[in-house]
Amino acid sequence: MSNNTLILGLQWGDEGKGKIxxxxxxxxxxxxxxxxxxxxxxxxxxxxxxxVLHLIPSGILHENTKCLIGNGVVLxxxxxxxxxxxxxxxxxxxxxxxxISSACSLILPSHISIDKARDKKESIxxxxxxxxxxxEDKIGRRAIRFGDLGNIDILKDKINTLVGYHNxxxxxxxxxxxxxxxxxxxxxxxxxxxxxxxxxxxxxxMHEWIKNNKSILFEGAQGTLLDIDHGTYPYVTSSxxxxxxxxxxxxxxxxxxxxxxxxxxxxxTRVGEGPFLTELFDNHGKMLAKKGNxxxxxxxxxxxxxxxxxxxLKKAIFTNSVTDLCITKLDVLDEMxxxxxxxxxxxxxxxxxxxxxxxxxxxxxxxxxxxxxNAKKYIEFIExxxxxxxxxxxxxxSRDQTILR
Numbered sequence: 001m002s003n004n005t006l007i008l009g010l011q012w013g014d015e016g017k018g019k020i021x022x023x024x025x026x027x028x029x030x031x032x033x034x035x036x037x038x039x040x041x042x043x044x045x046x047x048x049x050x051x052v053l054h055l056i057p058s059g060i061l062h063e064n065t066k067c068l069i070g071n072g073v074v075l076x077x078x079x080x081x082x083x084x085x086x087x088x089x090x091x092x093x094x095x096x097x098x099x100i101s102s103a104c105s106l107i108l109p110s111h112i113s114i115d116k117a118r119d120k121k122e123s124i125x126x127x128x129x130x131x132x133x134x135x136e137d138k139i140g141r142r143a144i145r146f147g148d149l150g151n152i153d154i155l156k157d158k159i160n161t162l163v164g165y166h167n168x169x170x171x172x173x174x175x176x177x178x179x180x181x182x183x184x185x186x187x188x189x190x191x192x193x194x195x196x197x198x199x200x201x202x203x204x205x206m207h208e209w210i211k212n213n214k215s216i217l218f219e220g221a222q223g224t225l226l227d228i229d230h231g232t233y234p235y236v237t238s239s240x241x242x243x244x245x246x247x248x249x250x251x252x253x254x255x256x257x258x259x260x261x262x263x264x265x266x267x268x269t270r271v272g273e274g275p276f277l278t279e280l281f282d283n284h285g286k287m288l289a290k291k292g293n294x295x296x297x298x299x300x301x302x303x304x305x306x307x308x309x310x311x312x313l314k315k316a317i318f319t320n321s322v323t324d325l326c327i328t329k330l331d332v333l334d335e336m337x338x339x340x341x342x343x344x345x346x347x348x349x350x351x352x353x354x355x356x357x358x359x360x361x362x363x364x365x366x367x368x369x370x371x372x373x374n375a376k377k378y379i380e381f382i383e384x385x386x387x388x389x390x391x392x393x394x395x396x397x398s399r400d401q402t403i404l405r
Contacts (some may be wrong), residue, residue, distance in 0.1 A: 009223030020044025031059030034249030036221030072249020102147030235274025
């Protein structure tokens with residue numbers, strides 16, 4: 001029987017999923033993305049070299065691991081091409097190990113224009129990369145799919161219809177300039193070679209892998225609190241970031257998921273607008289931002305920082321049926337004299353439990369028993385409160401700076 005694991009974020013994204021997927025990919029046959037787009041930013045550090053992945057699954061750095069972009073992902077072809085070229089320049093091969101679902105919806109230049117124009121009025125704090133409008137067209141049954149690149153005549157007709165619709169929105173609703181349809185057709189048609197090299201019926205290959213007992217990692221993007229249904233709506237992303245998104249985003253049933261690893265930082269961060277109960281505006285927040293290098297891997301925007309909210313974390317663990325908790329960036333707290341965690345709220349204000357800091361380095365620790373006693377007490381309180389064991393603790397950005405329990 002295959003051993004398939006889902007890895008997802010339990011906060012607002014940026015939890016360190018890329019590093020954990022990369023670390024576990026060494027023993028996996030395949031890694032699959034199932035939602036989101038190039039608004040994701042998964043950072044992997046190996047032997048001092050940093051790689052940031054936005055669309056391509058984090059298993060790509062392991063030469064024997066196959067990688068699949070599932071139908072739940074929305075594709076920006078220019079971003080995908082750039083990412084492939086950057087990795088190929090590092091001598092990473094894509095031959096017979098990288099696949100893209102024919103059912104992925106495409107992001108057009110007009111999607112990006114709508115996204116940016118809308119955010120000027122609504123101030124949701126999106127990345128402005130066209131993700132939301134692309135998902136809207138998918139739900140509205142107007143989307144252009146990756147598989148449409150296989151028939152240029154059909155592709156041209158679909159672009160003509162969709163961009164014509166977008167232009168009406170841009171001109172009449174947002175008072176913005178329309179796109180020249182011929183230019184969009186020319187730009188998108190240029191990526192026909194990506195279709196020829198990587199397009200596949202993703203459900204067929206998933207069925208083949210499962211039938212042959214392959215070990216598969218399902219890689220989530222963003223985090224639970226950004227889920228379109230279960231996040232801090234309307235300040236959310238436009239896809240299903242929770243465990244349910246795997247089935248719809250890859251076309252497999254939930255019984256094929258054997259383990260669910262939920263990832264949380266030892267504190268909390270958020271990019272963009274929206275509520276953040278435990279946000280810090282004092283020196284503690286500045287210290288977390290500086291020590292944690294809290295800048296978005298995709299946008300470069302500074303992340304808002306705060307204490308860990310255990311109420312939100314416990315809910316996220318329940319929502320996703322998490323079997324294993326992973327705590328990242330424990331080392332960022334090394335210099336804190338006191339550490340707070342939110343255990344409830346009253347009148348929209350957090351109520352904290354205080355912990356003494358450990359004031360010693362945990363960076364690079366790989367054995368749990370070697371952690372400072374106060375660090376272990378902090379982790380064990382999180383486990384007791386949430387009812388979930390932290391089987392993985394990250395103590396630094398590199399692949400080998402990890403505790404496996």
